[in-house]
Amino acid sequence: MRRLLAVSAVTAVAVAAAGCGGGGPRSSGGEKLSDGKIVLGVLNDQSGVYAELSGVNSVKAVEMAIADFKAKYGDKAVTQNITVETADHQNKPEVANTKAAEMYDRKAVDIILDVPTSSAALKVADVAKEKKKLYFNIGAATTDLTGKACNKDTFHYAYDTYMLANGTGTTATKQGAKNWYIVYPNYAFGQDMEKSFSKAISNAGGTVVAREATPFPNNTGDYSAALLKATTLDPKPDTLGTMQAGADLVNLVKQYNEFKLRDQGIGLSVGLMFITDIHSLTPDALAGTTFTDAWYWNYDETNRAFADRFFAETGTRPSFAHAANYSAALQYLEAVQAAGTDDADTIVKALEGKEVEDLFLRHGKIRAEDHRVIHDAYLARVKSSAEVKEPWDYEEIVETIPAEKAFNTPSPDCQMPKS
Amino acid sequence: MTGFLQHTFNGLVGGGFYALLALGLAVIFGMLRVVNFAHGAIYMLGAFGAYALLIEVGLSFWWALVLVPLALGLVGMVLERVAVARLARLDPLYNFLLTFGLTLVLQDLVKWRYTVSSVTLPESTLPDVLAGSVPLGLFAFPTYRVFVFGCAVVLCLAVWWLLTRTRVGMVVRAATERPDLTAAFGIDVGKWVTPVFGFGVALAGLAGVLAAPMRAINPLMGTDLIIVVFAVVVIGGLGSIFGSVAAGFGIGLIQAWGEAYAPALVSQVLVFLVMAVVLLWRPAGLFGREESVA
Numbered sequence: 001m002r003r004l005l006a007v008s009a010v011t012a013v014a015v016a017a018a019g020c021g022g023g024g025p026r027s028s029g030g031e032k033l034s035d036g037k038i039v040l041g042v043l044n045d046q047s048g049v050y051a052e053l054s055g056v057n058s059v060k061a062v063e064m065a066i067a068d069f070k071a072k073y074g075d076k077a078v079t080q081n082i083t084v085e086t087a088d089h090q091n092k093p094e095v096a097n098t099k100a101a102e103m104y105d106r107k108a109v110d111i112i113l114d115v116p117t118s119s120a121a122l123k124v125a126d127v128a129k130e131k132k133k134l135y136f137n138i139g140a141a142t143t144d145l146t147g148k149a150c151n152k153d154t155f156h157y158a159y160d161t162y163m164l165a166n167g168t169g170t171t172a173t174k175q176g177a178k179n180w181y182i183v184y185p186n187y188a189f190g191q192d193m194e195k196s197f198s199k200a201i202s203n204a205g206g207t208v209v210a211r212e213a214t215p216f217p218n219n220t221g222d223y224s225a226a227l228l229k230a231t232t233l234d235p236k237p238d239t240l241g242t243m244q245a246g247a248d249l250v251n252l253v254k255q256y257n258e259f260k261l262r263d264q265g266i267g268l269s270v271g272l273m274f275i276t277d278i279h280s281l282t283p284d285a286l287a288g289t290t291f292t293d294a295w296y297w298n299y300d301e302t303n304r305a306f307a308d309r310f311f312a313e314t315g316t317r318p319s320f321a322h323a324a325n326y327s328a329a330l331q332y333l334e335a336v337q338a339a340g341t342d343d344a345d346t347i348v349k350a351l352e353g354k355e356v357e358d359l360f361l362r363h364g365k366i367r368a369e370d371h372r373v374i375h376d377a378y379l380a381r382v383k384s385s386a387e388v389k390e391p392w393d394y395e396e397i398v399e400t401i402p403a404e405k406a407f408n409t410p411s412p413d414c415q416m417p418k419s
Numbered sequence: 420m421t422g423f424l425q426h427t428f429n430g431l432v433g434g435g436f437y438a439l440l441a442l443g444l445a446v447i448f449g450m451l452r453v454v455n456f457a458h459g460a461i462y463m464l465g466a467f468g469a470y471a472l473l474i475e476v477g478l479s480f481w482w483a484l485v486l487v488p489l490a491l492g493l494v495g496m497v498l499e500r501v502a503v504a505r506l507a508r509l510d511p512l513y514n515f516l517l518t519f520g521l522t523l524v525l526q527d528l529v530k531w532r533y534t535v536s537s538v539t540l541p542e543s544t545l546p547d548v549l550a551g552s553v554p555l556g557l558f559a560f561p562t563y564r565v566f567v568f569g570c571a572v573v574l575c576l577a578v579w580w581l582l583t584r585t586r587v588g589m590v591v592r593a594a595t596e597r598p599d600l601t602a603a604f605g606i607d608v609g610k611w612v613t614p615v616f617g618f619g620v621a622l623a624g625l626a627g628v629l630a631a632p633m634r635a636i637n638p639l640m641g642t643d644l645i646i647v648v649f650a651v652v653v654i655g656g657l658g659s660i661f662g663s664v665a666a667g668f669g670i671g672l673i674q675a676w677g678e679a680y681a682p683a684l685v686s687q688v689l690v691f692l693v694m695a696v697v698l699l700w701r702p703a704g705l706f707g708r709e710e711s712v713a
Contacts, residue, residue, distance in 0.1 A: 049639075052536035186683045213683035219643045221634050224429045225678035232422040250537045250635035257542065258561045258633060260552060280537045280635075 434671020465627020495620025656707020
């Protein structure tokens with residue numbers, strides 16, 4: 001049925017396009033859109049701790065997607081009038097809530113992209129549901145977006161806590177990390193990560209020897225108490241799994257090195273890390289550490305070509321969040337182009353169950369059951385500075401985790417309305 | 420036992436930072452009755468100063484240890500002359516707001532230059548004597564941490580000596596406790612205000628330089644830490660120089676033990692619990708004097 005609808009939608013576009021073939025390029029189907037234009041909204045952190053890993057450079061990535069879309073379709077594009085609106089949510093749920101409503105209502109935004117910080121991400125999912133407008137979340141990790149908070153207009157695009165735990169926890173355990181000591185920040189994200197990791201580790205045959213919750217926010221930036229505990233545990237852990245993020249991660253890793261835990265046979269495994277974190281810590285501080293990445297710029301020629309263009313625009317290499325924002329914007333535009341309309345319900349129907357292959361989505365599929373976008377994930381190892389051949393060349397991809405295995409099966413908590 | 424000693428030593432290192440920062444705050448508050456909210460931002464500038472000198476200029480860590488506090492001390496003196504002094508006669512709230520606003524401006528200036536993501540000083544940028552670890556009997560401890568602890572102790576002793584054993588110290592103490600009476604003896608109290616403010620600021624800058632090799636350096640590092648330092652100052656007794664140092668090391672120890680042995684929920688609020696208890700028991704802090712009605 002869905003396929004039939006998609007086919008008829010495409011046919012309708014073709015007929016419409018043929019019908020106005022004699023018209024000017026500006027009118028090539030533009031009237032099929034609710035307001036003759038498409039507005040993409042990028043809502044993310046542009047001044048705080050997550051500004052570097054996504055932020056304004058994700059706006060750049062979305063602009064690149066628009067340019068590519070226009071270049072591909074030229075006069076045949078559903079409209080030439082595609083713009084980007086952007087706002088800083090400061091990682092605050094209330095701000096995200098207001099800004100999202102403003103984007104949909106007053107700025108005529110058709111789709112909101114990105115939204116890091118799980119609590120803010122969940123708020124925006126509610127707004128999208130209420131306004132019946134599309135929302136592709138990229139920056140947030142919580143599995144609730146495709147669990148109990150799932151809704152018809154929300155899609156979760158890049159990664160989640162299950163992907164991270166399953167990738168790093170399972171693979172590292174199978175590769176010999178048997179006794180884990182987990183250190184996590186004591187708030188929603190950290191607790192969620194700790195649970196996901198513990199489950200993945202025990203399923204893979206490993207043991208969590210001890211777990212330590214550290215204060216969040218950590219005012220002092222000191223993790224020595226948690227780190228020193230690692231050496232006194234019995235049995236002695238062979239791997240320290242840290243769930244800290246951003247500056248907290250930087251502090252913990254610095255002190256892990258200071259106390260020379262690696263020399264004492266305690267390896268390091270990181271729950272969530274962006275390439276921007278490796279850049280600020282320098283690769284030597286993390287050399288040998290394994291973690292799960294959703295995308296890596298130097299993985300193949302396709303990624304590299306994109307990374308080169310991105311570098312020319314921004315002066316930095318893209319993180320997976322940048323690539324995912326590009327991909328999400330492009331896939332949305334493609335869907336509108338194919339359907340010939342920006343009507344949210346029609347686009348949702350066209351996307352559900354769709355298989356996608358692009359820069360970011362390898363073996364990608366947009367699951368109809370919970371709107372989780374699944375794709376290949378990667379187990380990465382941080383190179384030492386001796387192996388680094390050029391700036392930002394920090395990762396060696398050890399293993400590709402196939403899309404079906406990288407993400408959890410749809411959660412029974414998600415009651416997706418039938419369309 | 421080894422674990423306990425390690426945690427204790429760590430507590431002393433952490434306490435060293437609190438002591439240095441609290442000492443600066445106490446000296447400034449004592450002399451000027453100004454709660455310098457920008458203290459955390461100065462600490463952050465100290466860390467970025469060290470980063471800039473080591474990584475961008477290529478000087479050694481020893482130079483940073485001297486140059487950065489000196490430069491920041493000068494900035495502090497200019498600041499005192501240009502802004503703080505003008506508000507001194509008004510409600511203390513005005514200077515509180517001034518230094519708070521200054522914190523925001525300094526943070527954003529640093530964000531503008533270095534962005535919000537953290538930078539770090541790799542261990543390789545430290546002088547060889549400070550890298551690696553030293554055996555301390557039962558366990559080995561990072562050399563740099565031992566150095567930080569030593570610095571804090573030496574500085575606190577030096578300040579104590581300066582204040583109690585020299586004429587300058589005597590004048591400063593007298594001016595701190597009874598400015599009017601001191602002036603009546605023909606001593607120009609105002610002359611000492613600016614250098615004392617600069618000295619307090621320099622101490623914060625020095626703490627920042629010392630923190631740089633062991634912390635993520637980012638624009639918000641000071642704001643996060645200063646909240647704890649304010650608690651330390653309150654516990655020690657606002658304006659009490661001995662109190663701030665004792666409370667600094669004490670809170671460092673309590674925090675390290677708390678994080679090692681208490682549940683996360685408790686260790687997270689431990690400092691503030693101690694503060695609440697101390698205030699109930701002694702409203703002026705452990706070593707503070709009740710303000711008498713003059």
